[in-house]
Amino acid sequence: MKTGNVTNETKLGGRFTFPGTSLTIQRMGYGAMQLAGPGVWGPPRNPDEAVAVLREAVAAGVNHIDTADFYGPHVTNQIIRKALHPYPTGLVIVTKLGARRPADGSWQPAVSSQDLTEGVHDNLRNLGLDTFDIVNYRAMGAIHGPAEGSIAREVAVLADIKRKGLIRHIGLSNVTAAQVAEAQALTDIVCVQNNYNLANRHDDALIDDLAGQGIAYVPFFPLGGFTPLQSSTLSAVADRLEAKPMQVALAWLLHRSPNILLIPGTSSVAHLRENLAAAQLTLSPETLVELDGIAAATVAEKH
Numbered sequence: 001m002k003t004g005n006v007t008n009e010t011k012l013g014g015r016f017t018f019p020g021t022s023l024t025i026q027r028m029g030y031g032a033m034q035l036a037g038p039g040v041w042g043p044p045r046n047p048d049e050a051v052a053v054l055r056e057a058v059a060a061g062v063n064h065i066d067t068a069d070f071y072g073p074h075v076t077n078q079i080i081r082k083a084l085h086p087y088p089t090g091l092v093i094v095t096k097l098g099a100r101r102p103a104d105g106s107w108q109p110a111v112s113s114q115d116l117t118e119g120v121h122d123n124l125r126n127l128g129l130d131t132f133d134i135v136n137y138r139a140m141g142a143i144h145g146p147a148e149g150s151i152a153r154e155v156a157v158l159a160d161i162k163r164k165g166l167i168r169h170i171g172l173s174n175v176t177a178a179q180v181a182e183a184q185a186l187t188d189i190v191c192v193q194n195n196y197n198l199a200n201r202h203d204d205a206l207i208d209d210l211a212g213q214g215i216a217y218v219p220f221f222p223l224g225g226f227t228p229l230q231s232s233t234l235s236a237v238a239d240r241l242e243a244k245p246m247q248v249a250l251a252w253l254l255h256r257s258p259n260i261l262l263i264p265g266t267s268s269v270a271h272l273r274e275n276l277a278a279a280q281l282t283l284s285p286e287t288l289v290e291l292d293g294i295a296a297a298t299v300a301e302k303h
């Protein structure tokens with residue numbers, strides 16, 4: 001892989017400080033959803049590898065891990081605890097609330113005051129934490145993404161839990177720009193986690209707006225999630241740079257905006273290594289233009 005000037009400071013994409021906080025993390029983090037079993041349900045196929053992925057990520061300097069107690073359910077948090085507890089100083093574990101998984105494996109909203117409060121306690125217990133640095137309220141939205149509608153009641157519940165000291169900072173997930181603004185009228189928001197990648201640019205305007213406010217934007221499905229990114233342009237760029245397509249997709253996100261933080265998910269140590277190395281890939285302005293064409297082509301194909 002051809003890389004630019006890499007220092008320890010830039011090895012994982014450089015640092016980002018959440019607005020109004022003393023929390024500083026590396027921009028390249030890790031998303032833990034892939035550590036549960038197939039369908040984000042039950043134990044992993046390879047529990048030893050799951051532990052190894054987490055330990056290697058932290059050993060490499062990752063200090064931002066995204067999780068949820070509804071992954072598994074409970075499984076992912078329990079693996080994080082097994083692999084990493086007692087947690088190293090500076091490790092920021094971010095969880096999310098707003099869903100539950102009944103026995104049929106479906107994803108159901110869990111948004112009452114009691115659901116959200118119990119959710120914080122479940123997450124704390126399964127991770128072995130006393131308090132959270134950041135908790136995201138994850139709105140259920142529609143099948144393909146966020147849906148408009150007030151989230152004020154749920155955000156107010158999180159703000160109340162924050163006043164009680166169990167949460168230090170609040171983020172949002174699967175939300176629209178209007179919902180972000182509504183939440184900001186109630187409490188400080190430090191990050192937004194939505195579906196975004198090279199082929200899905202729906203949030204371009206929101207990312208720029210949040211960047212102006214210093215708020216983190218954390219794309220979920222940065223590699224395409226359940227349908228991994230596939231594009232001849234992406235493959236051609238990767239070949240030219242002697243890199244893997246997934247590395248180029250991650251590097252593009254880091255170049256897209258300085259407030260973008262990465263949490264690619266993987267159950268494999270080999271893929272983890274590739275993903276972390278992506279932060280060392282420099283993309284030229286011409287290559288960025290070429291990659292920007294992927295989303296335009298995707299939109300054109302759909303019409």
Ligand SMILES: NC(=O)c1ccc[n+]([C@@H]2O[C@H](COP(=O)([O-])OP(=O)(O)OC[C@H]3O[C@@H](n4cnc5c(N)ncnc54)[C@H](OP(=O)(O)O)[C@@H]3O)[C@@H](O)[C@H]2O)c1
Pocket residue numbers: 030031032033034066067096138173174193194219220221222223224225226228246247263264265266267268270271272274275
């Ligand atoms: N807020 C939300 O609603 C929400 C929704 C979804 C996810 N998330 C969070 O976002 C994180 C990232 O999303 P995600 O894990 O669903 O999707 P993703 O990061 O876009 O992609 C994960 C998929 O890519 C594969 N993969 C990873 N690295 C690879 C590599 N170097 N080469 C080839 N394949 C690779 C993984 O398989 P292997 O395991 O085989 O590597 C897995 O199938 C999650 O882990 C979770 O923490 C949040």
